[in-house]
Amino acid sequence: xxxxxxxxxxxxxxxxxxxxxxxxxxxxxxxxxxxxxxxxxxxxxxxxxxxxxxxxxxxxxxxxxxxxxxxxxxxxxxxxxxxxxxxxxxxxxxxxxxxxxxxxxxxxxxxxxxxxxxxxxxxxxxxxxxxxxxxxxxxxxxxxxxxxxxxxxxxxxxxxxxxxxxxxxxxxxxxxxxxxxxxxxxxxxxxxxxxxxxxxxxxxxxxxxxxxxxxxxxxxxxxxxxxxxxxxxxxxxxxxxxxxxxxxxxxxxxxxxxxxxxxxxxxxxxxxxxxxxxxxxxxxxxxxxxxxxxxxxxxxxxxxxxxxxxxxxxxxxxxxxxxxxxxxxxxxxxx
Amino acid sequence: xxxxxxxxxxxxxxxxxxxxxxxxxxxxxxxxxxxxxxxxxxxxxxxxxxxxxxxxxxxxxxxxxxxxxxxxxxxxxxxxxxxxxxxxxxxxxxxxxxxxxxxxxxxxxxxxxxxxxxxxxxxxxxxxxxxxxxxxxxxxxxxxxxxxxxxxxxxxxxxxxxxxxxxxxxxxxxxxxxxxxxxxxxxxxxxxxxxxxxxxxxxxxxxxxxxxxxxxxxxxxxxxxxxxxxxxxxxxxxxxxxxxxxxxxxxxxxxxxxxxxxxxxxxxxxxxxxxxxxxxxxxxxxxxxxxxxxxxxxxxxxxxxxxxxxxxxxxxxxxxxxxxxxxxxxxxxxxx
Amino acid sequence: xxxxxxxxxxxxxxxxxxxxxxxxxxxxxxxxxxxxxxxxxxxxxxxxxxxxxxxxxxxxxxxxxxxxxxxxxxxxxxxxxxxxxxxxxxxxxxxxxxxxxxxxxxxxxxxxxxxxxxxxxxxxxxxxxxxxxxxxxxxxxxxxxxxxxxxxxxxxxxxxxxxxxxxxxxxxxxxxxxxxxxxxxxxxxxxxxxxxxxxxxxxxxxxxxxxxxxxxxxxxxxxxxxxxxxxxxxxxxxxxxxxxxxxxxxxxxxxxxxxxxxxxxxxxxxxxxxxxxxxxxxxxxxxxxxxxxxxxxxxxxxxxxxxxxxxxxxxxxxxxxxxxxxxx
Ligand SMILES: Nc1ncnc2c1ncn2[C@@H]1O[C@H](COP(=O)(O)OP(=O)(O)OP(=O)(O)O)[C@@H](O)[C@H]1O
Ligand code: SF4
Ligand SMILES: [Mg+2]
Numbered sequence: 001x002x003x004x005x006x007x008x009x010x011x012x013x014x015x016x017x018x019x020x021x022x023x024x025x026x027x028x029x030x031x032x033x034x035x036x037x038x039x040x041x042x043x044x045x046x047x048x049x050x051x052x053x054x055x056x057x058x059x060x061x062x063x064x065x066x067x068x069x070x071x072x073x074x075x076x077x078x079x080x081x082x083x084x085x086x087x088x089x090x091x092x093x094x095x096x097x098x099x100x101x102x103x104x105x106x107x108x109x110x111x112x113x114x115x116x117x118x119x120x121x122x123x124x125x126x127x128x129x130x131x132x133x134x135x136x137x138x139x140x141x142x143x144x145x146x147x148x149x150x151x152x153x154x155x156x157x158x159x160x161x162x163x164x165x166x167x168x169x170x171x172x173x174x175x176x177x178x179x180x181x182x183x184x185x186x187x188x189x190x191x192x193x194x195x196x197x198x199x200x201x202x203x204x205x206x207x208x209x210x211x212x213x214x215x216x217x218x219x220x221x222x223x224x225x226x227x228x229x230x231x232x233x234x235x236x237x238x239x240x241x242x243x244x245x246x247x248x249x250x251x252x253x254x255x256x257x258x259x260x261x262x263x264x265x266x267x268x269x270x271x272x273x274x275x276x277x278x279x280x281x282x283x284x285x286x287x288x289x290x291x292x293x294x295x296x297x298x299x300x301x302x303x304x305x306x307x308x309x310x311x312x313x314x315x316x317x318x319x320x321x322x323x324x325x326x327x328x329x330x331x332x333x334x335x
Numbered sequence: 336x337x338x339x340x341x342x343x344x345x346x347x348x349x350x351x352x353x354x355x356x357x358x359x360x361x362x363x364x365x366x367x368x369x370x371x372x373x374x375x376x377x378x379x380x381x382x383x384x385x386x387x388x389x390x391x392x393x394x395x396x397x398x399x400x401x402x403x404x405x406x407x408x409x410x411x412x413x414x415x416x417x418x419x420x421x422x423x424x425x426x427x428x429x430x431x432x433x434x435x436x437x438x439x440x441x442x443x444x445x446x447x448x449x450x451x452x453x454x455x456x457x458x459x460x461x462x463x464x465x466x467x468x469x470x471x472x473x474x475x476x477x478x479x480x481x482x483x484x485x486x487x488x489x490x491x492x493x494x495x496x497x498x499x500x501x502x503x504x505x506x507x508x509x510x511x512x513x514x515x516x517x518x519x520x521x522x523x524x525x526x527x528x529x530x531x532x533x534x535x536x537x538x539x540x541x542x543x544x545x546x547x548x549x550x551x552x553x554x555x556x557x558x559x560x561x562x563x564x565x566x567x568x569x570x571x572x573x574x575x576x577x578x579x580x581x582x583x584x585x586x587x588x589x590x591x592x593x594x595x596x597x598x599x600x601x602x603x604x605x606x607x608x609x610x611x612x613x614x615x616x617x618x619x620x621x622x623x624x625x626x627x628x629x630x631x632x633x634x635x636x637x638x639x640x641x642x643x644x645x646x647x648x649x650x651x652x653x654x655x656x657x658x659x660x661x662x663x664x665x666x667x668x669x670x671x
Numbered sequence: 672x673x674x675x676x677x678x679x680x681x682x683x684x685x686x687x688x689x690x691x692x693x694x695x696x697x698x699x700x701x702x703x704x705x706x707x708x709x710x711x712x713x714x715x716x717x718x719x720x721x722x723x724x725x726x727x728x729x730x731x732x733x734x735x736x737x738x739x740x741x742x743x744x745x746x747x748x749x750x751x752x753x754x755x756x757x758x759x760x761x762x763x764x765x766x767x768x769x770x771x772x773x774x775x776x777x778x779x780x781x782x783x784x785x786x787x788x789x790x791x792x793x794x795x796x797x798x799x800x801x802x803x804x805x806x807x808x809x810x811x812x813x814x815x816x817x818x819x820x821x822x823x824x825x826x827x828x829x830x831x832x833x834x835x836x837x838x839x840x841x842x843x844x845x846x847x848x849x850x851x852x853x854x855x856x857x858x859x860x861x862x863x864x865x866x867x868x869x870x871x872x873x874x875x876x877x878x879x880x881x882x883x884x885x886x887x888x889x890x891x892x893x894x895x896x897x898x899x900x901x902x903x904x905x906x907x908x909x910x911x912x913x914x915x916x917x918x919x920x921x922x923x924x925x926x927x928x929x930x931x932x933x934x935x936x937x938x939x940x941x942x943x944x945x946x947x948x949x950x951x952x953x954x955x956x957x958x959x960x961x962x963x964x965x966x967x968x969x970x971x972x973x974x975x976x977x978x979x980x981x982x983x984x985x986x987x988x989x990x991x992x993x994x995x996x997x998x999x
Pocket of ligand 3: 389390391515
C-alpha cells in the first residue's frame, strides 16, 4: 500500500539525477525533498492560479480597514434612504451602484461589498485559527498514540471514537449559549471577540480527530524504521523522536490535511450560523450573510448571489490548492 | 585472554509472544540462551542463516529490544534492564550500524544533521564545533566533507552506509554492533565498506560484533566467530579454528558453501537438506538434528552443551564433534 | 474474529455510556431552567418548585442519571403527570411537547431514514462510479469533467444548493411540490416527490468526496503489483478491474461511507432545516432550544448509536473485504 522507503528514495534519486545531478556532480547544497516538492508545485498551473487567488483573498481580509477607507463606506453604516417602502434596495441587481458595488442588504440597507470584505476577514481568521489549533492537538495526540502505542494508544483512540460519536451540530448548539452564559451572565453584551473565541473553541474540541488519525497511522508506519532506531540507540528522548525524527517526515500529509481543513471550517462556520449558533449580527461573517440572504432568494437574488459566489470561490480555491499540494508533495498519489 | 571482557553476555534470550486477537498462542524462540564475550578491540563475527536470531541479538545488545532472560554486562556494568537515563553514559560507548542503508537515514535530514544527531541528543559540544567534528567524521569514512548539506537521496547505497558508519562513530564508541552492514550492497562495494570498517577498527581500536549470514564476509574481518543456528550458538572459536578446524556439522556445511573453500574438493560441497525448522517449535535435543547427517538417537533427547574441545578456546555444541584432521572422513561420509 | 467483535462491542458500549454522561452533564450546565419551558408565564415559585419535585429535578444528579438509564433498560414509572408507566426502552417524558419521547422518536426517525438511505445509495453509486470512470480514463476530458464536478460539489454548501433547487424546481418551474414527508407505505409516489430534492442535494455534495477518494484509491491500486500480475497472467480487463482492483480500492471508501452514513442518520440538521422537514435533526435542534432534556438525550444517543454501530460495521466489512485485516 504505502510507499516503501526504498522506492521513495529511489524515486527521489531518479528525479535529482535528472535535475541537478547526482552526488558526483559539483554544487554543494543539496535539494531537500521539500524543495523538490516546491519545484513541482511551481510547475503546476492549477496550483499557481488557485494559490494566487488565495493570496488575493488573504490580502483582502488583512487589508479590510484600508479598503474601508478607500471605499468610503463602513460595514455597519445603514443606507435606509436607498431602500423602498418594503425595505428592498432600489435600483437594479439589489441596488448595485458606483457607491455600493455589490448592492445593499434588504432591511437594514448595509453595504454588501464592505461587509463581505470584513466577513472574509472574520471567516478566514476563524478557519485558520481553528485549523492551527486542531492540527496541533491532532499532531500531538496522534504522534503520542502512534509512537508509544499500548494503553495510551487505546485511550486516545477511544477518545477519538467518542468525539466522532457526539453529534457536532447539536452539541455546538447546546454548548455555545452555555459558554456565553458562564462568561457573561444573563444579560451581558457579548463582545464579538468572545463570539469568535467560542466558535474556535467548539471547532477545536471536535475538529482534531482526522489529523490525529492521520498522524497516528503515519507514525506507526515510520516508527519501526531504522533511522528512528538509530536515534533511540543514541539515547534520544521522546521529544527528539517525535519532533526531530518523525514529524519532518509527515509534514506533507499534515500540510495537505491542513489546507483542506481550512475550507471545512469556513463552511462549518456558515453551517452553524445557519442553525442559529455562532456570531451575532454585529460581526460580519460569511455564515451570517448567507443565512440572512436565503430568506430573500426570490425577492432579492443578488443578495444571495454575491456572498454565495464569494464563499464558493474561496472554498473552491482552497480545495483546488489542497489537491495540487497533495500532488506536489506525493507525486505518486495521482497523475 | 587475561583482560576483562568489554561485553559479557550470559544466557541471553528473547521470546516473542505470538498473538491471535488478545490471546497469546505461542512463543517465537528467536534467541534462546547465548553466552559469549567480546574483549576490548576484538571483533566477533556472528554468523547464521536468515531467521536464526542475529538481528534480534544485535538489537538486544544495544538495548533496542528488551531481553526476555539472561544478562548483558558492558564494561563491567549490568545493562540488561537499564533505563534510558542509566544507559545514557553507556550509549556513547555502544553504537549500532544497520543493514538497510536506505531506511537507516532520515530522508528529511541533511547528512550533517544525521551525523551530528548522536552529539545533539547527548548534548555534546566538541571542541572545534559540531560542524568541524561532522566534517572530520565524513572524511574519516571516505566521504567528501563538503557534502555536509546534502540529503540522503543524493547518495548511493555504499555512500549511505558510510554515512551510517560516521554517525555510529560520532560518539567515539568502544563497541559497534554492525548488523549485516554490507549485505544490502553490491558485491563490488561490499569489499570497500568492509575494508573501511577494518581500517577504522584497527586505527580506533574498536570492538565489533559483526553480524553476517555467511562465513565468507567475516573471514577477513573477525578475529573470533560465533555460528548461530535457530537461536543458539552452535560453535564459537578463533578464526583459524573455525575456518580450518570446524567441529560442528553445521559450521562445516556453511563453510562448504563458500565457493573458494576448495580444499574439500568438488565432492565436499555439503548440501543441507530440508528447511530450517520454525523457531515457534524448535526440535528437541539438538536443534540441528533434523538436518544433520550424523544425528543419532541421543541428539533427539539430549541437548548438546556448548563446551570447549581439546582444552582450547574453541567450543562446540555437538555430541559428535569433528576430530581435528578428520576432514577427509567427512567428505567420504557425505559423498556416500 | 468473534473475540475481535466482542472487544469492539465492549468499547462501543463504553463510548455510548460516555456520550450519555457527557450529554447529561452538559444539559445541566445549560442556561435554561427546564421547568420554565413547561410552565406558561404566570407560574408562582411554589408551583415551579412542586413541578421540579415531580420531575425529580431536585434529586442528586447521579440518581437522576441512574433513573434515566434504568428506564432505557427496564422501563420505569414516571408518575401520572408524565403518562404513567413507561415501557422498556423508556426515553422519558417531554414536558415541552407533552408526549413520551419514544413516541416523538418513532415519528421522526422514519423521516430521517427516508432522507438518508436513498440519498446514501445515490451518492455512493454516483461517487464511486465517477471516481472509477475517471481513474480508468485518466487524463481524458471525462476525467477532467469528473474532477471538476467533484471539486464543485465539495466546495458548495447544502443550504445554498438546497435553496437554489427549491427556487428552481418548486417555486419557478413548479415541477415538484413543497418538500414534505409522507410515509412510503401510505403513498410511495408522494414520498418520493416530497423528498427527491433533499436526496439530490445530499447526493451532489457527498458524491464529490467519494469520487475524489475512489479515484485516488483506484489509481493507486491500479499501479500496484497484484493488478499488474493479474493483467500479465492474461485475466480479462473487466475481471481484473472489477474483482481485484475495485475490491482493494473500495476499502477506504467503506470507512468514510460508514462514518458519513452513521453521522447523517443521527440527524441531517442542515438538510432538514433547509427543506423544512421535521426529522431527527430538526427535533434535536428544537429540543436544545427549548431545553427539553429527555428529547436531547434521546436524539444525541440515537445519533451516537448510529455512528458507533457504523464504526463496528465498517470494521467487520473491512475484515470481509480485505483479508489482510483478519490477521490482526
Ligand atoms: N517483533 C517480532 N515478533 C515476532 N517474531 C519476531 C520478531 N522479530 C523477529 N522475530 C522472529 O525471530 C526470528 C529471528 O529473527 P531475526 O530478525 O533476529 O533473524 P536474523 O538472523 O536477523 O535473520 P536475517 O538474516 O533474515 O536478518 C525470526 O523467526 C523472526 O520471524
Ligand atoms: S548433536 Fe547430533 S544432531 Fe546435533 S549437530 Fe551434533 S551430531 Fe548433529
Ligand atoms: Mg537480520
